[in-house]
Amino acid sequence: MKFTYTFGAALVAALLATACGKKEEAAPVAATPAPAAAPAPAKTAVEVLHYWTSGGEAKSAAELKGMLEAKGYEWKDFAVAGGGGENAMTVLKSRAVSGNPPTAAQVKGPAIQEWAKEGMLANIDNVAGPEKWDELLPKVVADVMKADGHYVAAPVNVHRVNWMWANPEVLKKAGVAGMPKTWDEFFVAADKIKKSGNIALAHGGQNWQDFTVFESVVLGVGGAEFYDKALVKLDPAALTSPTMTKAVTTFRKLKGYVDDASSGRDWNMTTAMVIQGKAGFQFMGDWAKGEFTAAGQKPGEGFLCAAAPGTANAYTFNVDSFIMFKLKDEAAQKGQADLASAILSPEFQEVFNQNKGSIPVRLGHDMSKFDDCAKLSAADFVATAKAGGLVPSIAHGMAVSPAAEGAIKDAVSQFWNDDKISVADGVKNIAKAAATK
Template sequence: MKLNQLLSAAMAAFALSGAVAGEVEVLHYWTSGGEAKSAAELRKMMQSKGHTWKDFAVAGGGGDNAMTVLKSRVVSGNPPSAAQIKGPAIQEWAAEGVLANLDAVAKAENWDASLPVVVANVMKYKGNYVAAPVNVHRVNWLWASPEVLKKAGVPAMPKTFDEFFAAADKIKAAGLIPVAHGGQNWQDFTTFESVVLGVGGAKFYQDALVKLDQKALNSDTMKKSLETFRKIKSYTDPAAPGRDWNLATAMVMQGKAGFQFMGDWAKGEFIAAGKVPGKDFLCAAAPGTANAFTFNVDSFAMYKLKDAGAQKAQADLAAAIMSPAFQEVFNLNKGSIPVRLGMKMDKFDDCAKLSSKDFVDTARTGGLVPSVAHGMAVSPAAEGAIKDAVSQFWNNDKISVADGMKNIAKAATTQ
């Protein structure tokens, strides 16, 4: 069914229900081109149900600015209907008693059957839905320039770290930069968590980076992960510190660098520049991680409201976010994939199709794990401390692997 048909059906259902129309105020940080387009699509769906959409977009800082504004609104007793929040931060807000219960919508729309259990659990607090998921980003991607690989005589995307380093040596010998990287702690950790997953596998990743188990954090597998991570650093260029992620992606796009470890928002950059997957850029799971999937799920937490019309609008917003129509149009714009299981993927590119297949497969096998780098796995305090320890190790070659491991293990105890 096409989007406009779905919107018409929604309007008809709304007319029959005789429901109360209300205002829905949505705090989000979707301000870039594709994201803003997607927010406009959601607004259209809400307006088709007779509701008034009040846009509350806060740019900058990957959502940090938005969270500051949100806190002041909630503390003053005037929360928005919905706010873009993800991961354990959802549970932290729910524990404050300020989030609305979405179980009625979730039951009517059959969310339990439409979401992998591991994702559904992130949207719940004490068994009740309090947030609606929008999409899934895969974080453990390796992007490459086919032009650079060809120049360097690299025959295919590397599947193991041994193959990766052999390819990096060839790219270096060809006078090009093997690894495009930017110098921000979340970029360092995006690479680090893919290395831990590739070296140790999904169970080790869960034990070390999600459960923060001290035995795993001080193990030989973690030692090997840090040695591999440090070796990757030696293939980056001296200008990497302070570089934004999209500028690193541009280096791959322009044939200046061979590889980049980055989530699939990098694909959004390639697509926006008119590049074609398989021809102008290549995508593959990071070395050693083909049977695993680190997820980053954008979502909207819903706040407790007093007005009946506003409550109805909020419930309709939650239903619209999880609707197949919005899941399709949003993710086509964003470079991510639908979070709903069983979605048709014929309009999506080959990288998204691979991502979707692996998302479904790993949800069954236990290889679907939350991204620490992107706020999906541990408390914000622990995440910040571990990121700092990992970046210190990445940026200072004088820190030994043994000391790096100790520092990360200590950071993991941060409450």
């Protein structure tokens, strides 16, 4: 070897000089260079596409990032803002079609099965089986996460959609004692609030907000079994029944309690009307709670929460989840398994849902650190899962195909915005839209 040869030649020269009595300095001995440090092994990248971009959501995503980085992975954040996930889905389809899908993507409801039918999703039973997801999750939620009987998605949380929020001071000023439990009671309370000079119902006139209110009305008027037939199974008989006519009539009546500036208003600005004491009630999912708490308010004091009228024994759920794509690299596959395991871990479920306003998807999770609204939600989640009152939210992508959902949403919003459309025609239009494939 070169280094050995150089070292030997220098040493021989020095010895010869000494033996001959020469005063010459010995040639310097060449140092053997230190071996180069081995490069650190590259971290496996876990690329996650999501649309958690608001304050609390981003904070929650950072928790998941930290858990994966602690396991030695490189977290590649692929956040796509806007559109309630619609923008993210557009980007995801582009990536998938080009053959370059991310490790995981935030997708929910029937859209999970649509991706599975394309043969693009990975089977994650290797995580779900040992960790007993079938026991941890309500069957109705577990079924949404599966394709052909195998888990292909990991659920993150549970949002309850059929919430009613209220400002206690506005109710007190109007002489309303407590939260109304039926639609008849709600209209009596709304009349009192309107008479007192406040807006009875805060509502943002956007089609998804119209649809959110509509599904709670259908649930409250018809009950969970009817809701399932009409808005999950899309049964034509249920969609054109007298019960649906009553629900559409009730929905139309609500518009008389909304202010004229409602059109196009964002949901959080609508919640602010309740916070500021300008309006009495709002129907919105539990993400609205984050607005109240951000304003320094506490449940039972600054704001009130209850199930929407007639829905105390039912629960419309909206579950965020992540699908896992088929990947060839074994290290990447392990990254997916660790990501799925982290998502369902008690630690992440606790931190994430406290930030987001939702509740853990794990049955039996310790709720001692959650607020009273979350505790009520968790208790009702378990009770309705046992009693059959737990149903998927059609307004939030959990019940039917995206095509049918979009068509029904448009029909509902058109009815809300056009007083010339009769109740009878409104029912017909919704039933027709439900037939969209």
